[in-house]
Amino acid sequence: MHNVVISGTGLYTPANSISNDELVESFNAYVQQFNADNAAAIASGEVEALTESSSAFIERASGIKSRFVVDKDGILDPKRMTPRIAERSNEQWGILCEMAIAAAEQALARAGKTAADIDGVIVACSNLQRAYPAVAIEVQAALGIQGFGYDMNVACSSATFGIQAASNSVQLGQARAVLMVNPEVCTGHLNFRDRDSHFIFGDACTAVIIERADLATSKHQFDIVGTKLLTQFSNNIRNNFGFLNRAAEEGIGARDKLFVQEGRKVFKEVCPMVAELIAVHLQEHQLNVSDVKRFWLHQANLNMNLLIARKLLGRDAEPHEAPVILDSYANTSSAGSVIALHKHQDDLPSGALGVLSSFGAGYSIGSVILRKH
Numbered sequence: 338m339h340n341v342v343i344s345g346t347g348l349y350t351p352a353n354s355i356s357n358d359e360l361v362e363s364f365n366a367y368v369q370q371f372n373a374d375n376a377a378a379i380a381s382g383e384v385e386a387l388t389e390s391s392s393a394f395i396e397r398a399s400g401i402k403s404r405f406v407v408d409k410d411g412i413l414d415p416k417r418m419t420p421r422i423a424e425r426s427n428e429q430w431g432i433l434c435e436m437a438i439a440a441a442e443q444a445l446a447r448a449g450k451t452a453a454d455i456d457g458v459i460v461a462c463s464n465l466q467r468a469y470p471a472v473a474i475e476v477q478a479a480l481g482i483q484g485f486g487y488d489m490n491v492a493c494s495s496a497t498f499g500i501q502a503a504s505n506s507v508q509l510g511q512a513r514a515v516l517m518v519n520p521e522v523c524t525g526h527l528n529f530r531d532r533d534s535h536f537i538f539g540d541a542c543t544a545v546i547i548e549r550a551d552l553a554t555s556k557h558q559f560d561i562v563g564t565k566l567l568t569q570f571s572n573n574i575r576n577n578f579g580f581l582n583r584a585a586e587e588g589i590g591a592r593d594k595l596f597v598q599e600g601r602k603v604f605k606e607v608c609p610m611v612a613e614l615i616a617v618h619l620q621e622h623q624l625n626v627s628d629v630k631r632f633w634l635h636q637a638n639l640n641m642n643l644l645i646a647r648k649l650l651g652r653d654a655e656p657h658e659a660p661v662i663l664d665s666y667a668n669t670s671s672a673g674s675v676i677a678l679h680k681h682q683d684d685l686p687s688g689a690l691g692v693l694s695s696f697g698a699g700y701s702i703g704s705v706i707l708r709k710h
C-alpha cells in the first residue's frame with residue numbers, strides 16, 4: 338500500500354458575479370410582473386400573489402453576498418431567469434470540460450506535474466451535463482491524459498467522495514496520480530423564480546491532484562491521513578430531473594425537476610451529523626479536535642458552518658480556523674470546501690492538521706483529514 342498526498346489544487350472562477358441587490362432586483366421585477374399579469378385571479382383568490390425577495394434576508398439567513406456565474410444576463414433577465422449557455426457541437430469541448438481544464442491546469446502546475454504523470458481522471462460533481470460519454474473521458478482527451486476516467490455524483494459531497502476514490506486507486510497502485518475535478522454549473526439547476534432558494538448557488542470548478550507520496554515533489558503537499566464517508570437517505574434536498582422524465586409527461590417542467598429543499602430541516606438534521614462524523618473520524622486516528630488548525634467546511638450557509646465549528650470546538654471558531662468563501666461564491670456544491678482549501682492553505686506550517694468536510698443531498702457527508710507536509 339502506498340502513502341497518498343494531495344499535491345496540488347486548482348480553481349476556476351467564472352468572470353461574472355451577481356450581487357444580492359442585482360439578483361433581488363430581477364426577482365422582484367418578475368414578482369411585480371406576475372402579480373400584475375394575474376391581478377384578477379389574485380383578487381378572486383384563485384392565484385396566490387408572489388412576495389418579493391430581500392437582500393437583507395439573504396445575507397442574514399445564509400451569509401451570501403454575491404455569487405460567480407457562467408452567464409449573468411440570462412439569469413438576471415426577469416423574462417428568462419435561467420443562464421443562457423449556447424449549445425455546442427460534439428467537436429467542441431463542453432462547458433464542464435472547459436471549466437475542468439482551467440482548474441486542472443492550475444492544480445497540475447501547483448503539483449509540478451504534467452498530463453504524462455496522471456493515470457486517471459475523476460469528474461465528481463452534482464450536475465453532469467449529459468448521460469454519456471463520461472465528462473471525465475472528455476477531460477482526459479482535452480488534457481492528453483492516458484489511463485482511465487469516470488464520472489461520479491454524490492451531490493455536494495462529490496469532492497470528498499472523489500478524493501477517497503482517487504486515494505484508494507493510488508494506495509492500491511492502480512494509478513500513480515489521479516486528477517479529481519468538480520465542475521459545478523449550479524445555476525443550471527437552480528430555480529431563480531423560487532424566493533426560498535433563488536440566492537443559494539453559484540458556479541465554479543475545483544481540481545485536486547491525488548498522488549503517491551514517494552513520487553510527489555510539490556511544495557504544496559498534504560498527507561491524506563484518512564477519509565471517512567457517510568450517507569443517510571433523505572428527501573429534504575432533491576432534484577428529480579432525469580432521462581425517465583420523458584416517460585412521465587405529466588411531470589415535465591414541474592418544480593421538482595430543478596433543485597428543491599426543506600432548508601430548515603436540512604440545517605437541523607445535517608449539522609449534528611457533520612460534527613459527529615468529524616469528531617469520530619479524528620478519534621479513530623487518535624487525534625483531538627484541538628489538534629486541528631483548520632476546518633475547510635462545505636460552503637452552503639454561514640450559520641451552518643458557525644454551528645458545526647461551535648459543536649466541534651466547544652467555542653466559536655476564529656475566522657482563520659474555519660475560513661469562509663461562500664460570501665462571494667455562494668454554494669458551489671462539491672467545489673465549495675475545495676475552494677476554501679485552495680485559498681486558505683499556504684499560511685499553514687509544516688505538520689499542521691486540517692479537515693476538509695462536505696455535506697449535502699443524500700444526505701451525504703465526507704471528512705478528509707490532511708497533514709501539511
Ligand SMILES: CC(C)(COP(=O)(O)OP(=O)(O)OC[C@H]1O[C@@H](n2cnc3c(N)ncnc32)[C@H](O)[C@@H]1OP(=O)(O)O)[C@@H](O)C(=O)NCCC(=O)NCCS
Nearest residue numbers: 390391394398399493532533600601603604637638697698
Ligand atoms: C435556506 C435557508 C437559507 C433559509 O433560511 P431560514 O432562516 O431557514 O429561513 P426560512 O426558509 O425558514 O424563512 C424564514 C422567513 O424568511 C422568509 N423568506 C424566505 N425567503 C426569503 C427571501 N428570499 N427574501 C425575504 N424573505 C424570505 C420566509 O417567508 C420566512 O418568513 P416567515 O417567518 O414570515 O414565514 C436555510 O434554511 C439554509 O441554508 N438551510 C440549509 C440549506 C442547505 O445547506 N442546503 C444544502 C444545499 S446543497
